[in-house]
Amino acid sequence: MELSELIEVTRVRDAFMRKGPRPSQIGDICIFGHHLIFAPSAVNAGGKEAITDNSEEFWLLHKAVDRVLCEPISKDNPQRGGLLALKCKNFLIIIFEIGDIEICRATARTIEALSNINGFLHDYAFFYNSPFTILDDGWSAFDPEQEFARLMTSTDAFRISSVNENFTVCSSYPDKVIVPKGIGDDYLKISATFRDGGRFPVLSYFHRETRSPIVRCSQPLIGPTNRRCREDETIINSMITLNRGYIIDTRSKSSTTAAKAKGGGAEPQGNYRQWRYVQCPIPRQREIHDALTKMVDVCSERKISSDRWVGRVGQAGWLSAVAASLGAAANVAQCIYSEGCKEVPVVIHGGEGVDSTLIASSLAQILLDSDARTIRGFESVIEREWICAGHPFSLRNTHCAYAEGTVTGPFESPVFLVFLDAVHQMIVQYPLSFEFDEQFLIFLFEHTYASEFGSFLGNSEKEKKENGIRKKTVSLWSHVHHPENLKTFVNACYHPTPGVIWPSVAPQSIRIWERLFFRWQRSDNSWSKPEAETIQSLSDHWKLREKELIVKASSLRRSIVELARELKVSSPV
Structure with missing residues (x-):
């Protein structure tokens, strides 16, 4: 079986990521054999240039998707398009708005099929080419x-x-x-x-x-x-x-x-x-x-x-x-x-x-x-x-x-x-x-x-x-x-x-x-894009600060141990 046989839709243009691992934005959904790729557009929902940090492609293994849901944005007006929800195995939930309900359903069927292939012989691990030089082969590390x-x-x-x-x-x-x-x-x-x-x-x-x-x-x-x-x-x-x-x-x-x-x-x-x-x-x-x-x-x-x-x-x-x-x-x-x-x-x-x-x-x-x-x-x-x-x-x-x-x-x-x-x-x-x-x-x-x-x-x-x-x-x-x-x-x-x-x-x-x-809660749609970016910036800042303080505390602890040893050696019996 070829994975391409399961793909009904290869590209969905102008999909709106309502909820996900980054602030809301418009982009294209591209579907390949092992990955879904979300490529943000050059402009955001407000018509302004997208922020550089969020303009990178988002890659998601189909195997990481646990459940796929699809429903109309409005049951009274199906012409408004559909909502595509991807509930992932790491508890991340991604919701896309897609303008055409039929395309939304076809996309859902495609991801559902690719994420539920029986067995593991078609898994990405068999096609992955390591981008780094293997210095320590893990297969022989624990003989x-x-x-x-x-x-x-x-x-x-x-x-x-x-x-x-x-x-x-x-x-x-x-x-x-x-x-x-x-x-x-x-x-x-x-x-x-x-x-x-x-x-x-x-x-x-x-x-x-x-x-x-x-x-x-x-x-x-x-x-x-x-x-x-x-x-x-x-x-x-x-x-x-x-x-x-x-x-x-x-x-x-x-x-x-x-x-x-x-x-x-x-x-x-x-x-x-x-x-x-x-x-x-x-x-x-x-x-x-x-x-x-x-x-x-x-x-x-x-x-x-x-x-x-x-x-x-x-x-x-x-x-x-x-x-x-x-x-x-x-x-x-x-x-x-x-x-x-x-x-x-x-x-x-x-x-x-x-x-x-x-x-x-x-x-x-x-x-x-x-x-x-x-x-x-x-x-x-x-x-x-x-x-x-x-x-x-x-x-x-x-x-x-x-x-x-x-x-x-x-x-x-x-x-x-x-x-x-x-x-x-x-x-x-x-x-x-x-x-x-x-x-x-x-x-x-x-x-x-x-x-x-x-x-x-x-x-x-x-x-x-x-x-x-x-x-x-x-x-x-x-x-x-x-x-x-x-x-x-x-x-x-x-x-x-x-x-x-x-x-x-x-x-x-x-x-x-x-x-x-709780790690994906910060991506909740109740935050505006500027708020989300501010929170992310603060989070990154304090993570860095936390690491600096931990290193400093560890250094001080070693100094105390060394001083204690010196005092023990120099003190008279």
Whole structure:
């Protein structure tokens, strides 16, 4: 199929951008295979010359569009033209006025078709030519064997296994996994038949200080008949050395019971006697999806009283999902870092093991390990715990808050955004402990839904290999690692915090992510063009001023530390 076959209208002249990422203006809409381009006219709506800052073309990937709406400007007089509304996956809403209603409808149909192509083989990432020189290839930046060597510097209790070569045992795992050293591949294959989706226990993280591993898998398929797998029990029990371990289930008790009736379930205490079973519920996919939809709707509503608005934010459930995710991760970290305890293994699973399980395991690593709070360490967590671990990005992120796919709808959910928001909460509470800022998180959020890079394409490493994604596309990390881009994400106030951080999960500590949910509010049509330009100018000025003050504060802090050291050296014993 050629994308040009879906294009009914290639150019719409004199469209008026009523609402969008810039002040209202007239221009032409040009539609290509992957992009919509809005090219402002030489004159604005008032007949005066357009301001230079707003005369640049605005490019929008069709994949970034979540929902397309079209309606007449006046139902009584269709001849006045139509309104074309594009609701984007990053919560941006663009509204165009088009003089001809039929052209407006044809434009809507075109964008609707181009933004809802099944699969990802026609995505822009396969056609993108990198304008920058790749200095650090992101596809090889996190080699499995190098990651294994970095994790296992203080133990020989685990090994790299090629049991999943060619993805024959588990389609959602990578071809190489880290497993307990004394366990043979034949046991892993049998365990895979006992775990949902074949996701047998694999190492996620090893905490050097306490010599405690975090292992993740999917739910055991015990079913109503209490099926048993001695090989799986051997694998799990082989990790016990000094102390009893913990099995963390990210489902509620009712969800676990319902899963057992359908063939799933949880580890029977009688068969896993050396393990404590703990439930740390994280909302399910559908709950998370509905919570984001409600949250975005509430954040766009500004005409209700503050008391009612706060109540609606709570009822949306998004902040509760973020708090529950942090709480589950904190419980994992507490098991690993219990005072006086060493070698306490933790096994994490939910249902399929590709959603809430990954939230808990990845957030726990950020709590426990200061290296995971650096830019490269954080990328490593995402690469290892999300991309390679089989989170189905293409399926979960087909749509966002405004729409659902006719086929993919039941599987769509902003699970990864919950993870990013939880990290944002950590940054708010520990602003000096992270090498990156919240802008980096927003950048990642946008690229998971629509991107010119291939890192988040596909649902597993198997799909990446079958479709040649690693060979035919550019890695997002290649873009991030370029010096000119990297400096835009660095937290100038960064001061490494060794060891564990313990963020509060109390309701009053969990904040709305303002720069994510409210960042497009400044483009509201209630502002005139001069007002919008003034606000933008002030915003840019204070952002620059904020960075200058942060750099100055960081410099003063280093000076104080150096003076303290000098005084300590010079003072008599």
